[in-house]
Amino acid sequence: MPNRLAASTSPYLQQHRDNPVDWYEWGAEAFAAARERDVPLLISVGYAACHWCHVMAHESFEDATTAAFMNQHFVCIKVDREERPDVDAIYMEATQAMTGHGGWPMTVVATPDGDPFFCGTYFPPRPVSGMPSFPQVLASLAAAWTTRRGEVDQSASGIREALGAQVRGELPAAGVLDEALLADVASTLRRSYDAARGGFGGAPKFPPSMLLEWLLRRAARTGEPEALAMASSTLEAMARGGMYDQLGGGFARYSVDAGWVVPHFEKMLYDNALLLRVYAHWWRLTRSPLAHRVVTETADWLLRELRTPEGGFASALDADSVPAGDPDGHPHEGAFYVWTPEQLVEVLGDDDAAWAAGTFDVTAAGTFEEGASVLQLLRDPTDADGAPDPERWADVRRRLAEAREARPRPARDDKVIAAWNGLAIAALADAGALLERADWVDAAVGAAALLERHVTRDGDVVRLARASRDGVVGAAAGVLEDYADVAEGLLALYSATGDEAYVVRAGELLDEVLARFSEAGAAAGGGTGFYDTAVDETDAVLARIRRPRDVADGPTPSGQAAAAGALVTYAALTGSLRHREAAEGALTEPLLVARRYPRAAGWALATAEALLDGPREVAVVGDPADPATRELVRAAVSSPAPGAVLAFGPPRESASTDDAATRHRVGLLDDRPLVAGRPTAYVCRGFVCERPTTDPTDLARQLAS
Structure with a gap:
């Protein structure tokens, strides 16, 4: 039966709707349940495209035995970090402080009030490479909650106080923004x-x-x-x-x-x-x-x-998708994107496959897993004489892309x-x-x-x-x-x-x-x-x-x-x-x-x-449908001046009132007349304006100076 996540709007939470874990969404219901049962919260944070989130879900959250232990000893909350960045930020800070690193999936155990006392990331289903298994972690935490409650509460209180103490350091004085600062950086x-x-x-x-x-x-x-x-x-x-x-x-x-x-x-x-x-x-x-x-x-x-x-x-x-022809149907990372030399031959034939392998750096040894290669373009495509060959490249790319579309696609x-x-x-x-x-x-x-x-x-x-x-x-x-x-x-x-x-x-x-x-x-x-x-x-x-x-x-x-x-x-x-x-x-x-x-x-x-x-402020006044106006706008858009701001539209006078209706008015366009009846550009910087111009080349020069 689907769990509480079945009604969620989050695709990530929906991925866990059929877990045997009795997941809650973040909210008052979960906290009330933890207080009523007097059990800790297990907060699992991830996102839909997270590879190791999928791995941990398959290994642990889909396992009936592990899920039963979680349901018995914890109130379990699943959080989509992309929908709730505020929740993610606080507990990620705690995770990094307690473990020295962070990442997703993130696993946090907290008091019913939300104070963390244990943080980690991915845990395997069995001990490996010095890492405890997820069942071992769960058992240890459940035992600590029931037999060493005073220590747990004291630890959670200390962590909360440490996170709440914002040590911001001495702020620099106003006016620090100058060229010397940026040059030092x-x-x-x-x-x-x-x-x-x-x-x-x-x-x-x-x-x-x-x-x-x-x-x-x-x-x-x-x-x-x-x-x-x-x-x-x-x-x-x-x-x-x-x-x-x-x-x-x-x-x-x-x-x-x-x-x-x-x-x-x-x-x-x-x-x-x-x-x-x-x-x-x-x-x-x-x-x-x-x-x-x-x-x-x-x-x-x-x-x-x-x-x-x-x-x-x-x-x-x-990141994951099912490899084409995989009898087990298990998703693998990168399956949609990688190629072997044999797959190139199957799509392109011998000659074009050999050319594509050289162009995209596809080798027999491979650059990824199981002899597959990730396509690269380390040099521009050329023919046998070293001359550019964009036509062959476009044709080969098109055929490979069409063949790739027949593969199972990654989820969205x-x-x-x-x-x-x-x-x-x-x-x-x-x-x-x-x-x-x-x-x-x-x-x-x-x-x-x-x-x-x-x-x-x-x-x-x-x-x-x-x-x-x-x-x-x-x-x-x-x-x-x-x-x-x-x-x-x-x-x-x-x-x-x-x-x-x-x-x-x-x-x-x-x-x-x-x-x-x-x-x-x-x-x-x-x-x-x-x-x-x-x-x-x-x-x-x-x-x-x-x-x-x-x-x-x-x-x-x-x-x-x-x-x-x-x-x-x-x-x-x-x-x-x-x-x-x-x-x-x-x-x-x-x-x-x-x-x-x-x-x-x-x-x-x-x-x-x-x-x-400044930033540079560019006002182009004129009928937007006039080709001369459009040429001035094109010159302004093409300027690489840092953060240049462009406003354009018909000439107009400044507003006669200062009320809610004019609060967000683009004042940059106000009181800018046409010159000789022609569309005109005005460039201002640091409260100083250049002379108005009707010439796109002159406008480009002003913006480049």
Whole structure:
């Protein structure tokens, strides 16, 4: 019989609906049951595309004996970390503090009040490599609860107090944002740069998307060759390696080795959104043909494989799938993507298979498991004489892709996460405007329309829900990254479409950030930073430990850095000093992190680079349908100036009133007359404006200076 998870909107929880474990969702019912039975909570945290989550589920949660012990001695809670990042953040901090490492699946045992006293990750069904088995762990914890209760309660209390003590260190004084700081951080980053293979540090290697965005902005602002070299070599290495899907487009989660050869095969929306945007900006700066191909293929992959019927974007594709012809039908990691020489021959014939094997580095020994290889493109395709051969390459790719479509596909996690869709909207809007792909911009418009269903209005308060599935909005409240990333996407969509309604919607979300996520509240304009949860939506169980607050980037920008970035853009468009001050305050802590750990503060550094550049404010006034207006807009979009902000539309006078109706008005367009009756561009920077111009070439020169 299905358990309590059968009614969940989370695909990850749905994967566990038929477990013999009597799972609860996170909530009051579970905590009440634990108190009534006087047993501890077993909190299992994972996500739908997590390979080792699937392994532990198959080995332990589907085992009747293990499940019976869990049901007898614990109240078991299953948490989707992507729907409840606040729950995940608190218990991951505890796991890292207690074990020295973290990851998923995460296994936490806590008192009925939610205070953790044991944390771990994956546990095997039998002892192996010095690790205890999961049944051994469970038995030990159950015994401790019944025979050493005083020690357990004391330990849980101590852990809660330690987690609640926020040691933030001495904050730097206001005005720390300057070139010297960013130059010092760049010098620190160079020490971890892998000059031979691109990227930073060793294995495993994750795509440093936000850091690469900073390096591209830094190269554009300062002309620093090392910044561009580090970014370009890393972007090329990732695009040519196995982490990039050479047949279908899109990037896997990370490379398990230092050379970008073998990926962990799950494909996440957030990675591909961030990488799509940074590759588009790489193309804008360098006009690299490789960048153009990656942008085109990745955007098309997003629309083809992750877009939902409602217009949003699904969260992920699984790493595992059933190998074609597998008699047992057991999923294996990477089965959909890897090839053997024999499989190439079967699809292509001897001659083309030999050529493809050389082009994609498919060998008899293989680069993955059981003699299979992950496709790479270490060099551009050539014919026997060494001349470029794009036609043969396109034909071979098409035939291999068609054959691959006959294989069992990886499962898709269909939930729509607000923050990740915000990142996708920003990427598609930017790339669509830059490469003049109206279908990408239209897809961004559709995703923004779906996210409107996530919004509710309670009087003057605007609330954003975290997730939906099949158009049904979930109960989990949005966290800071949801408000900030959706605002970022809406502002990018405004600059791609000229529809001022997107600025209004972004402004409403950012007003909530200042009012409900801020340390100091709206009266102080945002204080020096933000919490990850709204003051009136912080989970009561988590609040006993501490209100979540993480200033370091993970695989996505930290909520605080994301908020700073959106606030900077909004301030430039509207002229709001309050939002600019809040942005600068929000950067204080992330930039403190950047001094020692640049890789944990990439988006804050990118936003700081934009602030040091102004950011450039570009207003193009004229009829949007006029070709001359469109040429000026095209010149502005093509500028690599860091964080440049674009507004365009017919000329107009400034608003005569200062009320709610004009609160989110794009002031950048106000009082900008046409010159000689022709569409005109205005460039401003640091409260100083260049002379207006009607010439796209002159506009490009002004933006390049």
